[in-house]
Amino acid sequence: MFNYAHPEVLVDSQWLVDHLNDPNVRVVEADLTPQAYNTGHIPGAVFWNMLTDLLLPDYRINFDPIAWEKLLARSGITNDTTVITYGDFPASGAWLFWLLKVFGHRDVRVLNGSRRKWVTEGRPLTTETPTIVPTQYQVQLPDSSLRAFHEEVRESINRADRVLVDVRTPQEYSGELFMIEPPKETERAGHIPSAVPVYYELALNEDGTFKSIKDLQALYSDKGIIPDKKVITYCAVGGRSGHTWFVLKYLLGYPNVQNYDGSWNEWSRLPNMPIDIGLG
Template identity: 30%
Template sequence: MKPILTLLATLALLTASLRAEIGLISPADAKALIENPDAAKRPIVLDTRGGYKDYFRGHLPTAHHINFDTLRGTDHAVPVQYLPEDITRALLLRAGADKNRTHIIYATGEKLPNDEILSASMVAHVLEKAGIEDIRILDGGLPGWQAAGFAPTQEYFGNPTGSLPEKGHPEIAATIDDVLAEKDQPGVILVDARPQNEYLGQDEIWLRKGHIPGAVSFHWARLMASDNTHKFKPFAEVKAELEKAGITPDKKVICYCGTSREGSLVRFYLAHVAGYPNVRLYEGAWKEYVWVKNKSLPAETTAPTVK
C-alpha cells in the first residue's frame, strides 16, 4: 500500500506543477505520469524517431510511434514542406493527440552528428500549431531515460483517436512573405540555426549558398549538453551567448534553418525554456527561400555585425 500512496503523492505534486504548458520534463517525472494508476490521466507518449526499427528495438512504455517525416512532403517542387492543415490534423488525431492530455515527446541518438532531438522539437511545433497546449519534451531523451535506470520496452502501443482543439496557433509560424516584410524592421532578428558552414555557404547541400541577409548564426547544438544532445542546457548557461549574438527577449525573433527542424529546436528553447515572448518559426526555411521568386531572393555568405 505504501508504494501506491507514495506514487499518488508524487502525482499530486506533479499535477500541481505541470499545469497545461509547454516545456521540458525529467525522466523521473515522466515515469511517474506514465505509471498513473488512472489510465485516463496518463500522458500521450510520442516516439518521433524516423527509424521505425529503433522503435522496435526499444521505446518508452506506452509510446506511440509517429515518424516525424510523415508530417512533411514535397509541395510546388520544394521538398519536406509541412503538409496542409487537414492532412496534418488527420495524422495527429491518428497518433492520439488530445487537447485534454499531457504529451511527452522524445527521440534518441545523444551524440553529434546525430540530430534526432530535432524530430522531437519539430513534432512539438506541429502539435503547438494545431492548438495543443500541454507538451513536454523528455529532457535527455531515451538516453536520459535509460541513464536514470528506467528500462525501455518492446511492447507496441497504439493510442485511441485523439481530439484536437477547434482553433490552433498559426501565429507561431512565419511565412516567406512575413520574413521578407519584417526582416529589416527595427526590433526584428532572424536566427539561422544551421551549422556555421552552411550559414556561410561552405557546403555541398544547397542549391544556393549562404543565408538570408541580416540573419545571425546560432547553431542549435549550442543549446544542448555536449554529452547528450537531447539534454537542454539551463538558460543561465547560454544567456550570455544568446545576448552576444543579439538574440534578446525584447526582439521579435524569427528562427529558420535548412528544412525547419533545427529552427524548431531554437524556437522551442527560446519560447519555452528561456521564456522569450515573441518567437516564430519560418517553416519554409532555406529550402524554400532559395527556390521561390525564381531563385532571385538575395543571399549572404558573410556574417552581419550584431547591433
C-alpha cells in the same frame, strides 16, 4: 528546472517513469526513421515518422488539419491528453511541441534530455508496439502567430528591431552544404542576409538536457538576440528552428518569437530572394 520562464513544459525522466501507466499521458517519439524506435522505445510510446507523418513530399510541413486529426486520433490522443515528446534526433521533442501548439493542443511537454538521457540512465525500454485505442480529436486551425512567412522574413532583413536566427550548421550557413549535401545544379546555398548563426544544439548540455537559463541567456544575448527584438528562427525545413523557438519562447520567455517553417527549403527556391554566402 533552472528557473526557466515556463518550467512546466519540461519533464524529467523520473517524472515520466512515474507516469508511464497514466491513461491521460501519451508519449510520442519522432524521428526520420523507425530504426531507433524499433530497437527499443519508452513503454507505451507511439512513433511518428517525420518524413511521412509530418512532412510533405517536398519537405514542407504538412499543416492539413484533417491529416493532423487522423494522426492524433490513431495515436490515442484526445484534446485533454498530456503529450510528452522526445526522439533520437535532438530537435524532435521541441519541434513536436511547436507543431502541437500550432494546432492548439493545450498540454504538451518535452522530455528533458530526450532519448539520449533516458538510455544513458538505464530507464525502461521495450520493443513492443503499444495497442492503441483510436480517439476522436478536433484540431484548431493552424495558429499563424507562431509562424513566420517569407514576406515577413524578407522585410526583417537588416531591421534594428528584428533578428533572424539561422540555427543550422556552420557549413549550411556558409553555403558549403545545401540542406545535407553540397549544392548541385540550380540549388542555391548560403543564408538569409543579416541572419545570425547560432547552431541549435549549442542550447544543450552533453547529456542532451537544456542548459541553464544563465547559460542560455548568455548564448543568445551575446549574439544580439534579446527579448526586446522580434525573433524569427529558421533552418532547413523548420524542425531545428522549432527547437530554438521553444528555447527562446518557453525557457527564456522571449515575448515575440516565430518559426519560419518554410526555412531554407523554401527561401532558396523562391526567385529573387537575396542570399549571402560565407561566415562573415
